[in-house]
Amino acid sequence: MLLAGPCLAGFSSDLLLFPQLETSHRSGLDGYTHIDRNDHEASANIFATGESGAFRFLGEFLMTSDEQEFERLQLGWSYKRHLFWLGLFHNPIGYWNTSYHHGAYLQTSISRPAVVEFEDKGGILPTHEAGLLAEGEFDLAGRALGYKFALASGPRFDPKLKHWDVFKPGKGLGNTSVTFNLYGDTGAAHQGRTGVFVSYQEIPAAALGYDEVRQVSSGFYGNWETFHWRWHGSAFFVQDKLERPAGWRTDAFVNAFLQAEYTPYPRCTWYGRVEKTVRDRGDAYLALFPQFVRDRLLGGLRYDFAGTSALKVELSANHVRADNYTQVMLQWSAMF
């Protein structure tokens, strides 16, 4: 797991590799669909982190058959229980997007909830941002009260949402993005966490014939864990305003998901997730994402073996704007 240990006095580092192989099959699609019936993907996520005194470095580079790009590249400074980052990071919206990243080994399921899907996978909300991020915790009556605040440049439509590319720094920056996330921990390190968040985004959308999309997403989330059980979920209330020279249009929708996990034995975890979108009919912003899974019912099994490898199988019933389909996914993921 640990490829690199301390290499300089006062400097310590870790390098982790997250490879994965994934295949999915969809059935029940309409004949004229644009959704692929079969997908096969191999990818490797390289994660590097370093620490020297109060300074930190964090980099995450994803390689797939379609793309090779930095998903995170952050330089940080820590002061007591607070961290200040500069760079490309994950938008602290909700719980899932900052808890799990591109290495699927760390998350129990194969798929992410559709509302926090990454931009390049057809996600509807900005999940990456470039700019400043502050995060930290305070003690409050024996419990931790934490915050995450981001002031950054979000993604732009090109034609789907596209976050800033480290290799093309001169272009691809979006407009203003501000996100605030406030949470309380009832135990250490996420064992029991509830929180609220709000995010304001100005997303350039010339590629779609709009001047800009102004979006406010807010909501709440929770994570509860015991030795065998885990429950986590989020609710998102999204207001969007699509601006054209001729005028503007405002819509709003609500999306929520709840995932339950049961681990009867350390190697084996059963899980299920329900996702639901309401007030989505006629939403002009969601109409820009015809493949966005509005409703989903999912069940799966994860089996851990050989130290840090996991085999997962997942079956789901999905509803997109004009279609319904069943999906079977199989994934091998690992961490070295």
Add this chain to the structure above:
Amino acid sequence: MERDVLMRRRRPILLALLACLYVFNAHGATQTRQTRLLLVCGMKSAIPALSNAEVRKVFLGAPVEKNGVRIKPLRNVTDTQVTEVFLQKIVYMSARKYERQLVARVFRQGGVIPKAYESFSDLVGALQNSPATVSYMSSDQLAQAPGVKSIGVLWDGPAR
């Protein structure tokens, strides 16, 4: 009458079963060892006693400061029983889940994964040389760790 005969025939089987249960339990009892698990640091360290909740936070990678010093955890994996007691009684997680939690935290917030020591002498050396570090060990191990002191009892009871 027939019932008595049946009972008499079954008695040896029942006795054998009871004997098996006794042996099984006795075997279990030999596995249940008293363990006194201590929180330890180097002799030169000024780290005060920590509550079990604080120890849990430290070993899950959360920042904990005492007297202006950020405490660094060193994982003692030199003894299976010490590791198991620590995971069961302090962290409340299986070894696999604990490992994933540590990686997930570093994956979220950077920093480094707390170092796991398989060599007891290396662990003792690291505790002696770095006053900001803490670890856990049994009272038997502490007796063989010069330059290391106990700053609290984490668990005192049966190991299983």
